[in-house]
Amino acid sequence: MASDTPPRRPSRPPFDPADPLGLDELLDEADLDIRRTVREWAAKRVAPHVAEWFERGEVPEVRELARELGSLGALGMTLDGHGCAGASAVQYGLVCLELEAVDSGIRSLVSVQGSLAMYAIHRFGSEEQKRRWLPVMAAGEAIGCFGLTEPDHGSDPAGMRTGAVRDGGDWVLTGRKMWITNGSVADVAVIWARTDDGIQGFLVPADSPGFTAIPVAHKGSLRASVTSELVLDGVRLPADAALPGGTGLRAPLACLSYARYGIVWGAMGAARSCFDAALEYAGTREQFGRPIAGFQLTQAKLADMAVELHKGLLLAWHLGRRLDAGRLRPEQVSLGKLNNVREALEICRTARTILGANGISFAYPVMRHMANLESVLTYEGTSEMHQLVLGKALTGLDAFRG
Incomplete structure (x- = not known):
């Protein structure tokens, strides 16, 4: 016999001013653990100092920060293999959220390292290039930058003037890149240049003769971030410095x-x-x-x-x-x-x-x-x-x- 008692409605949780839509319910335990870990690290390691770094216009501990972020698995974290964490895109997003909550410059360090430099190597590089660079970059032992924007070409990268020409079995790169995050502390630069066959990506070690990174001074924004101009003055690279899959503007x-x-x-x-x-x-x-x-x-x-x-x-x-x-x-x-x-x-x-x-x-x-x-x-x-x-x-x- 059916009961006349109406079904009990589930109790509603109290309103949370910090999470008014209840978005935390969309996250699983692994997501919440990663968010908690990065939030605690940022609060302890960055928050007490970042206003001073911003005011001074420098981050004196950028390499130490990179290594610590590497130990957290935050560098190239959605990539698989070669020491990368293989995390989800949502987990990476939560890391970006927590890092930019302390300062955009700290998130930019991670974003350029993982989403630009490491991603380019992982997606377009040779197996040898991946083995050489990805493990040390994932650990924060090496820092990368990404050279696409030029002084006269930002929104229209197809107009880039940086060029790469063949000289025997080598490539020779000449040009300038501007507003490059991590540039002055990078160990390797992913440089995009125009060749006779179109746009091509190259890996340029920072100690290459003719490569110079000049810090950009007098910034009113992103002052707790390393921003540089890159100058390539006849930088000679071996043929295997080119990213095999890094062709065309796409x-x-x-x-x-x-x-x-x-x-x-x-x-x-x-x-x-x-x-x-x-x-x-x-x-x-x-x-x-x-x-x-x-x-x-x-x-x-x-x-x-x-x-x-x-x-x-x-x-x-x-x-x-x-x-x-x-x-x-x-x-x-x-x-x-x-x-x-x-x-x-x-x-x-x-x-x-x-x-x-x-x-x-x-x-x-x-x-x-x-x-x-x-x-x-x-x-x-x-x-x-x-x-x-x-x-x-x-x-x-x-x-x-x-």
């Missing part, structure tokens, strides 16, 4: 797409840091006899910030699941970078208004994140370029060469 663009995926997560780390700072500050800062968190306009700002932050995290998770399933398209990465960096900047700027004058002090992370995100907004594809990528995908019409 090769470096594939690397960029992979790195942009990390930015989709990382930008939300910077946004979370600013949101947390604003929420805590609003609860303790008193004006007109009560905390400013009790005023309607402040609550409206906090609510809007929380909405965009957690929408961005949900988008990042969705793209990560698609990447793990082998279904992520470059246009979808463009959508993620365009949205999340743009919204992260707005969250940081709103946090600045809540903190008032204190928002410009390096005692708080807000102004530092704002400055960093101005670079993140334009590197690895400006907002306008990603808008045009989406515009072409939506309309079928190419506006790049309009």
Whole structure:
């Protein structure tokens, strides 16, 4: 006989201000362990020093940091074999999130090492190149950089002027690359150059005669990051320095797409840091006899910030699941970078208004994140370029060469 008692509904968990959408339920134990490990490392190892590094415009311990990140498995972590961790794309995204929550420069170190330099070697290199470089790079014992952007060619890499010509059995490279993360501390540079047969990737050891890395000074952004100009003055390389699969412009663009995926997560780390700072500050800062968190306009700002932050995290998770399933398209990465960096900047700027004058002090992370995100907004594809990528995908019409 059927019971007249209605089925009991499962109890709802309490509302968590740190996770209002319950996104942690989308993560498994391995995901949560990796996030916890990197968050604790970043809080202990980077957070106490990064404001000073930013103010000084240098990271004095970059090689030590690289080795420690290597021991965490954070370098080239989604790659398989050769000492790489073989982690999921979602787990890599969580690492980017936690690293950029302390500073974009630290996430950039990992992103360029793993998603650009190591990824290029892993995907396009010979077995000998992989054996030589990937294990030491995964351990952080060697640092890599990625030379595509030039002083006069950023959004249009097809116009690059750096050239490689044959001289007997060797290659000779001449040209300049600009805004290269890790450049001055790199042991190897992945350099893209124009040959008679088209674009070709090369591995250039930093001790090659004619190769010079010049630190970029007077930056107002990414100051806790090594940024350099690379000069190649007749750098002679053996034939086996060329990446066998690294031909055509599609090769470096594939690397960029992979790195942009990390930015989709990382930008939300910077946004979370600013949101947390604003929420805590609003609860303790008193004006007109009560905390400013009790005023309607402040609550409206906090609510809007929380909405965009957690929408961005949900988008990042969705793209990560698609990447793990082998279904992520470059246009979808463009959508993620365009949205999340743009919204992260707005969250940081709103946090600045809540903190008032204190928002410009390096005692708080807000102004530092704002400055960093101005670079993140334009590197690895400006907002306008990603808008045009989406515009072409939506309309079928190419506006790049309009």
